[in-house]
Amino acid sequence: MDVLAILNLGEIAQYFSKMAMFPVFDLAYYIVSILYLKYEPGSVEVSRRSPVASWLCAMLYCFGSYILADIMLGDSPIDYFHNNSHILLATAVWYLIFFCPLNLFYKCVTFLPIKLVLVAMKEVVRTRKIAAGVHHAHHAYHHGWFIMVITGYVKGAGVALMSNFEQLLRGVWRPETNEILNMSFPTKASLYGAILFTLQESHWLPASKSTLICLFTLFMATSKVIMTARHSHGSPFALIESWVCHLLFGSPLGSSEDSHDHHHPAPVAAAPASPTKTKEELNEGTRKRKSKKAE
Template sequence: MENVLAVLNLGDFAHAFSKMGMFPVFDVAYYIVSILYLKYEPGSVEVSRRSPVASWLCAMLYCFGSYILADIMLGSSPIDYFQHNSHILLASAVWYLIFYCPLNLFYKCVAFLPVKLVLVALKEVVRTRKIAAGVHHAHHAYHHGFFIMVIVGYVKGSGVALMSNFEQLLRGVWRPETNEVLSMSFPTKASLYGAILFTLQEAHWLPVSKSTLILVFTLFMATCKVVMTARHSHGSPFTLIESWVCHLLFGSPLSTNEEDNHHAPAAAAPTSPLKSKEELSEGARKRKAKKAE
């Protein structure tokens, strides 16, 4: 990998990319996409009208849940990250604009697909940095605790999803069947695999520099998420490999989501297979608002 980058003269670019600051452009994109997904959740708009404090707390969990969970695991105060006033104020401004901007103008702009694709790509840059930072932080606290490095990196990359049930309670919703551990989404799986890769690199078992790994993993994550968002897909590029591995190691049946949907009864089929969960939730919310009018 290093030789290829040397031939392409990308080594310096990878190093510069790994040192590039995330604040404010990339962080703003992360906050926008995170809170955008919060607004897609059933009942979130109603909560924002009924209890702005609860809505704000949910938004902060969506933006900083990974930091909170990682701090708890490493024995730090869960509110440590809230000392960064600029980040809290920026995320709060994004939350206000998405939920309370007149005529929903800000929401309509950031939900416009071409804009959303750019924001999603920028968010994955932040996710990769968080995974790498989590592994590095755990390495300093537990120098030979490789499993701890993986867990902390995994939490840093997908802590928001892992805390989703707690966030639901703040909105007055309880859906234990949506537990992310039971049914991992692509970002959650990718965060786990990324944490393993960065742990191997931190332990010098992976012959690749950290800057190179950050660049390659960021390109992979951004490309996958942009394609999946553009196609309104919730599939995973890991599905085929995981099905074979699970079949060999755990005796699980070989099946894919497409096969499951093909064999499912017609009555259980979704109303629009081309629409994502977020779009379906948003459509239901709009229909409810029209009926109220």
């Protein structure tokens, strides 16, 4: 207790939960989000052929969670676009990543030490968005626990949930990549986080919101940094999910993670495909090979 009192962990958590996200953390969120867009096959070609379509896709990657949550809660889907500073900042990031001379900005932000910092900062924003979504739904539907969970889930993973619509803007249709069918780690974590924040908002969880925000952010940032550094597609939830699915639904042990992998066969010499690795390595390698052929 004396150690905790000296460290003032409660005050640290309180300060952290009230720390402003704009512009530093939001900038990191936009950079990582638009990097994922550039890793998608054909995204660079679309940016050259139709910059407007590419910009719209980038805005969906940055603000898709807000748009989807507003639609669910009966607000205008373009309501968030009145934040001119956020739109301009995201637009500047989109332009630098796709059109910076010699790809200098892209090379800087994909340098692994810098990228790990940006990934961690993005998870800070994600956690804050989940908590804000649950809090917003709590005010609109005071006893609607499921609505709170769904809203927090959408705020944390709305970009992934809208991926098929974003693909249509790029002229691509890949229904097998539906995020509900193939949930990635951030999507699962957003759902579990929304449940935790709903329990806290309903006073079923004996913890303050600031403490929960601090702990969940630490878990998310640590997990994503390790996964990015190791180029891993594993999930901290894999073992627990395997046992729970086997107990409740009769699924074979160890098959839950396999079912979330891509359904199309991977090359024999390649590592198992995954949402993280596919976006950050396989698609980027494909794009580089195409650009070399074009040259």
